[in-house]
Amino acid sequence: MAAQWNVWKAEWAVISWLLPLALLHGLLYLALVPPWQHYDEPSHFEYAAQIAAGEFEAPGPQAVGISHAIAVSMYRHGFYPPGEHPNIEEARRIRLGYNQRVHPPLYYSVAAVPLGFLQDRSVELQLYGARMVSLVLYALSVLAAWRIAVTLLPDEPLMQLVIPLLLLFTPTFADLMTAVNSDVLVNFAALVLLLGCARLLRDGFQPMGLLLALFGLAVALFTKRTAIPMLVPFGLTLLWAGWRQPLPWRIWLPTGLSLLAGVSIASFRFERVEGALRILPRDWLLEFDRNHLRIYLDRWLLSVADWELSAPIYPEVVRVMFESFWARLAWGHISLGASVDLMARMLTVAVCIGLLVRGWQLRGQLPLWQQRSIWLCFAMVCVAWFVTIMHVHPLPPYGQWLHIPRGRYMFWAILPHLWLLALGWQGLFPQPWRRWATIGLLLLFVGLSSFAWSSVLVDFYYLT
Template sequence: MGHIEQGATESTGAQTHTGRRPMVEWVTWARAEWQTVRWLALLVLIHSLVYVFLVPPWQHYDEPGHFLYAAYIARGGIDAPDNVMVAREVADSMYRHGFWPPDVRPDLLSPRPPGIPTDQRLHPPLYYALMAGPLSLLRYLSVETQLYAVRLISAGLMVLTVLAVWRLIRVVLPTEPELAVIVAGLVALTPAFADLMSAFNSDVLMNMAAAAAFLGFALALRDGWRPTGLTLALVATLVALMTKRTAAPLVIPLLVALVWGAWRSRIRWWVYLAGAVIALGGLAVSGFEWTAEGARSRPWLATLEQNYFRAEIVPWLQSWLNWERAWPLYLSTIGVAHNHFWARLAWGHIPILPPVGDWLFAGLSVAALVGLARGWFDWRHTWPLWLQRWFWLCLVAVIAAWIALLGRLHPLPEGVSPYIPRGRYLYWAMVPTMWLLVMGWRHLWPERWRSHARYALIAIFGVVDLAAIVTLAMYYYQ
C-alpha cells in the first residue's frame, strides 16, 4: 500500500479520536499547526505583495470598472453627483499609467463620464459595498493610493484562500502534513491566479469564499451534518453567490456534499437516478409554464433571470442544441480558457514563456488525467467511503465548472462570434482542480518515486511563477 493510500486509510481513525487527545498532546499539536500557519501566511503575503506592487494601476481584468463601482458607493451611491469627477480621476490616471495608446486621450471636459472599461454595476453589490468602506476613508487621497490600498485587502484574501486550502488537505489527509503545504503552495504559485488575486476584483472574494466552501464540504463528508462543516459550507457558498453569478455552479457540489453528509453509507445507483429525475421534474414544474408555444419561465424564475443570471434560461437551453455551430466554439474555448487559467497575466494579454508555458500546463493536465485513471483502481479499495466521495465531489465540481464555462457562449448570438470566456471563470473550482492535479500527478509515477514527484511539481510551478514575475517586470518597466 502506497504512502497516499496509507494516509487516506488512517485518516478516519486519526480524526475520530482527535477530540479525545490528552490536553498536553492537543496543545503540542495546536502549536505545531500554528507555526505552520504563521510562516505559510507570511510567505504567501510577501508573494502576493510582489504582484500587488509590480503590476501598474488598472492593469488587471476589469479593474477600473470594479474600482468605480465601489467608489460610487463610497460617495453616496451609483447616482451620486460627484461620480463624474471620480470617473475623470480614474480615466486620467489610466492615461498617465499607459493604459491607452499615447494617441488616445480620454475626454475629461465632457459633462458625461469618460468611457472606462468595463461597467460592473450589473454584478451583485456585496463585494463593492465591503470595499466602499476603506475607499470612503481614503477618498481624499489619489485614486492610485486608494487602488493600492484595496489591492492590499485582496492580498489578505489570497492568504486566507491558501490557508483554507492548507486546512482542507489537513482534513482530507491528516497524516501527510507536507502534502498540505505543497498543495497550498501550488495554489499560491499559480501565476495567473496569484495575479488576479492581487487585483481589485470581485473574483477575489468569490474565490476565497469558494475555497472556504470546499473546506466545509470536506468536513461535511468526513463528519456528517455537524455544525462546523455545515455552517462553513452554507455560509461560504452564500457569500460566493452574493459576490458574483460566476459562483452559481458551486451549488452543485454543495448539494452533493449535503446529500452525502446526511447519508454516510453507500447509496445504490438507482437512488441517484430517481433523485435526479425527481429534482429535475420538480424544477421543470415549479420553474416553467408549459404552453402551446413551448416552455417559459414562471415569474419567480424570470425575476432571477433578470436580476442575477442576466439571461433567459429557455433560450439558453435551446441554444445548446445547435451543435454544428457550437462545437468549434467549444474547442476554441477549451484551449483559450486552459491557457488563461494557468499562464496569462494582466488583462489576459501577457503570456508566460510562450508557447512553452501553454504546452507545459497542457502536458501536466494530460498527465494528471492519466494518473487519476490509474489511481482510482487503487483508491476505491483503500480509501474510506467519505474520501472516495471527496474524490468524486472534486470531479463533479471541475466538470460543472467547465460546462458552466461553455455555457457562457450561449445563447449563441446571430451573425457575430460570441465572446470566448477566459480561464478566470474556472477559479471558483481552483481547490478541486489543484487537488485532482496533485493526486493524478503523484499516481502517474511508480510508487517509489511518488514522494519525490510532489517536489518536482512545486519546483515547476516555482520556476513558472518566477518567469511570470520577470515577464511582468520586463513588460511594464523595460
C-alpha cells in the same frame, strides 16, 4: 490538553511561514502589475470608490469626478494608446468598462473600507488600498486551502503543505487575487465553502462545518451570480453528510433521475416555434432569470440547441479557457508563451492518465468520506467547466463580436483542480518515487510563478 497544545503549536508553526510567504508572493504581483492592468479593474474600482463616496444605491453627483480621476490616472499610467486620451473636458461620466453595478454591492463595500480612509489621497494610493484588501483575501485563501488539505488528507502531511503551496504559486490565481475584482471575494468564499464541505464530509453534520459552508455560500452568492454553481457541491455535501453509508446505484440513480426530471418539468416547457419543437423556460424561471441570473434563458436555450452554429465554437472556447486558466495574466494579454501552453496541455493529459491509475490503485482503500471528497472535487471541476463553456451562449449573430469566457471564471473551483492534478501526478509514479515527485510538482509551480512575474516585468517594463 497537552496534546491539543501540541496540535496548536504545530499549526502555528505552519502559519508562521505560510502566511508571510502568501503575503509576499501576493505583494509581488500587487506591486509589479501596473495600476489598472487587471481584468476590468477600472470599473470595479469605480464602483467601490462610488460607495466610499457615499453613493451606495446608484452613481450620484460625485461619480463624474471619480470617473475623471480614474481616467486621468489610467492616462498617466499609459493605459491608452499613444495619441489617445479620455475626454475629460465634458462634465459627464467617462465609461471605464463594463458596468459593475449589475453585481451586488458586497465586495465593493468591503473594498470601499480602505478607500474611506484614503479619500483625500491620490487615486493610485486608493487603488493600491483596494488591492491590499484583495491581498489579504488571497493570503486567507491560501490558509483556507491548507485547512482543507489538513481536513481531507489527515494521513498525508506532505500533501497538506503541497496543496496550499500549489494554490499559492498558481500565477494566474495570484494575479487575479491581488486585483480589484469581485471574483476575489467569490474565490475566497468558495474556499471557505469547500472547507465547510470538507468538515461536513469528514464528521457529518456539525455546527462549525455547516456554519463555514453556509457562510461561504452566502458570501459568494451575495457577491456575484457566477457563484450559483456552488449550490451543486453544497447540495452534494449535505446529501453525503446526512447519509454516511454507501448509496447503492439502484437507489441513487433512479432517485437522481426522478429529481432531475421533476426539476426539468417544473422549469421548462416544450413549444412549437416556426414548425420546430423548442424547449423554453417557464414564466417563473424567465422572471427569475431577468431579475437575477441575466443568462437570457430563452435565447440561451435557442442558442445551445443550434448545434450547427455552436459546435465549431466549443473547441476555441475550451482552448481560450484552458490557456487563460494557466498562462494568461493582467488583462489576459500577457502570455507565458506557447511552450507553457504546451506543457500545461501535456501535463493535463498525463494527469488524466495518472488519475485513472491512482483511482484504480486506491479503489476500496480509502474511507467512504475521502472517496466522496474526491468525487466532490471531480463534480466541482466538471460543473465549473460546463458552466463556463455554456457562458458563451447566447451566441451573437454571425460576424459580431463573440465574448469567450476566460479561465478565471473557474477559479472558484481551482483547489479541486489542483488537488486532482496532484493526485493524478502521483499516479504517474511508483510508490517509492511519489514523495519526490510531489516535491517536483511543487518546484514546477514555483518555476511557473517565477516565470510568470518575470513575464510581467518584461512586458510592462522592458519591452515597452
